[in-house]
Amino acid sequence: MAATKTAASVRDRDEAARAFVAEGCSAPRTWGNGPGDTYGRHAHVYHKVLFCLEGSITFHLTDGDVDLAAGDRLDLDPGTEHAASVGPDGCSCIEASR
Numbered sequence: 001m002a003a004t005k006t007a008a009s010v011r012d013r014d015e016a017a018r019a020f021v022a023e024g025c026s027a028p029r030t031w032g033n034g035p036g037d038t039y040g041r042h043a044h045v046y047h048k049v050l051f052c053l054e055g056s057i058t059f060h061l062t063d064g065d066v067d068l069a070a071g072d073r074l075d076l077d078p079g080t081e082h083a084a085s086v087g088p089d090g091c092s093c094i095e096a097s098r
Contacts, residue, residue: 002077003059005066009051009073016051016094019073025049025096032092033057039084046097048076053094056087 010016013030020028032054041060052068059066059074060083068074068091076082 003061003063003066003080003082004075005068006073006075008071010053010071013053013094016053019051020049020096023049023098025098028094028096030092030094032090033086034090035086035088037086037090041081041083043079043081044076044097045078047078048074048095048097050074050076050093050095053092055089055091057091057093058085058087060084 010019017028020026050068050073052070052072052074054070056067056069059068062081066074
């Protein structure tokens with residue numbers, strides 16, 4: 001199980017949506033959180049593709065933390081346990097699965 005970060009992967013929501021279509025992902029879902037919000041440790045049964053569109057968020061993985069800022073991409077393999085903490089300016093993200 002692994003996570004892979006790709007820095008500065010997209011410029012905006014439209015570019016992220018095109019990437020999802022090109023990779024055969026599910027319909028995208030957008031979400032956002034306020035500064036300091038957290039997600040408890042969990043895992044997904046599918047491959048998750050996530051783009052940070054605004055702000056920042058840190059994913060806490062077994063092997064260490066992965067910081068995402070606007071434009072960054074994170075791929076999470078199925079079963080990869082993770083938690084997350086939103087940065088000081090909140091975050092806006094878009095994600096899909098495959």
